Amino acid sequence: MSVFLGTHQNRLDAKGRVSIPAGFRTALRAQAAAGEALVILRPSHQYPCIEAWPTAAFAALSQPLDRLDMFSDEHDDMAAALYADAYPVDADREGRIILPDTLKEHAALTDSVAFMGLGRTFQIWEPAAAERRRAEARTRSRQLALPAQGRRQGGADA
Template structure:
């Protein structure tokens, strides 16, 4: 899994050191990564073979010729760049990817499980508190939904973060 957040700098050639713990066979990124403009945000989305397999499965579930399928194919397949590591574990981002994602010299690499994102540091910082509040709301709503489910199923125990035992 891609975990943690790293602050890095792009050098003059747009090279970026990918953390060693991200360059593993377990996440399918031991020799390089796939990188494309995020579908959701103004950043780059990247990952290894496992990420591409998830997108491929999502695309294949849609009928050929479906507009959603075509949009995903254009974004994920046509928009992606396979990037190999150099001997120092760096990738070289294309000028186009950097421009599309609005990346400056200072970037943040944010691990998100099966994928990671590359953000302009100022943009990442500007959204961090808003995203934390949204996560807090998600935990609260999921906890409430779990408690309703438990009421409908006697004997089911739902643990919430406020119980001091972890997950919702």
């Protein structure tokens, strides 16, 4: 599976277009099925940035909704949170996408954006905010310990 690596900065033009980094475009195209949007964009619930999901990964994210009663408040809340502000987006021949105004406002984007790879997904940030987030993540990650392969968090063998 292709992954999104690194942080890349690109200019946002007056029409709201920005070029997806070449490596990210390659990863998106490798994961996209015929007839699907290249990427799904949505506002982050946690940070002032835009989340970018390959279509298949976004579909997997929404699978838990199928376990909820379709007519329940929980289903409506989760569906609204997941889908109401999601935008399927395709790139033009130059690899540019148009960022919807509501998403640009959410992330406080003006003339430059930072694409931050997160493995299976990526985020689009205002560059200074992206640097602050990366610094925060580095600091917090020093205090985390990932469980070793084949071992549970409590230290017992799996």
